[in-house]
Amino acid sequence: MTQDTILMESLSKNETFAGFDIGSRSIELVVLNSDGPLRQVKTPTTFDPLGQCQKLMEGINGSRIIATGYGRKLFAQFFRQVNVSTITEIQAYALGTRFLYPEARTVLDIGGQDTKVISLSESGKVLKFEMNDLCAAGPASSWNSWLQLCRFRWNHSENLRSGPTGGYR
Numbered sequence: 001m002t003q004d005t006i007l008m009e010s011l012s013k014n015e016t017f018a019g020f021d022i023g024s025r026s027i028e029l030v031v032l033n034s035d036g037p038l039r040q041v042k043t044p045t046t047f048d049p050l051g052q053c054q055k056l057m058e059g060i061n062g063s064r065i066i067a068t069g070y071g072r073k074l075f076a077q078f079f080r081q082v083n084v085s086t087i088t089e090i091q092a093y094a095l096g097t098r099f100l101y102p103e104a105r106t107v108l109d110i111g112g113q114d115t116k117v118i119s120l121s122e123s124g125k126v127l128k129f130e131m132n133d134l135c136a137a138g139p140a141s142s143w144n145s146w147l148q149l150c151r152f153r154w155n156h157s158e159n160l161r162s163g164p165t166g167g168y169r
Contacts (some may be wrong), residue, residue: 018063020056021092022049022071024113029056031063033153036100045071052080068092090118090129098124 014034021028024045031039043052049071057079065084067075068091076084087095091109091122097120107118 016063018065019092019096020053020065020067020075021089022053022067022069022075023111024070025051025111027056027069031060032099035080036094050074053078066092088127090116093118094120094124094126107124117145 016031016033016038018031019027022045025142027043027045027049029039029041030037041056043056046052049079065079065082067084067086068089072098076086089109093109093116096144097104098109102124105120105122107120109116109118115132117131119127121127
């Protein structure tokens with residue numbers, strides 16, 4: 001039985017999970033059971049990601065803990081007394097998407113270090129994923145490439161959120 005299957009079966013039994021995503025710019029925590037999210041927190045990673053994680057761990061009792069992101073192994077080592085499972089970000093996106101949006105077939109993640117596009121099967125399995133190779137330049141360079149591919153023009157000095165009459169065309 002795969003870890004994905006075990007996690008989905010555990011959710012169907014109404015177990016509570018705490019999921020940590022320790023990224024380069026932020027740390028996200030979601031506590032959920034089969035009814036959905038019970039708690040959601042996003043905090044900056046700062047210069048002390050383990051200190052930030054310690055604060056987020058307060059009040060998490062009896063939950064299965066799963067860590068993902070660039071800091072997942074450090075997190076698991078630091079909190080080894082609570083039996084942390086680690087999974088890749090790709091696995092985490094597939095599981096989360098299957099649970100929250102079972103009809104979704106594509107996931108786009110624009111992170112602090114990279115950008116990922118993940119293709120999912122009807123059962124939520126990862127069919128394929130692509131990750132940018134412009135990490136040193138950051139996701140903004142990746143987005144510039146995507147926008148050019150889609151024939152959008154983007155003035156970097158304008159706000160991308162401003163809509164079709166503003167930042168992108």
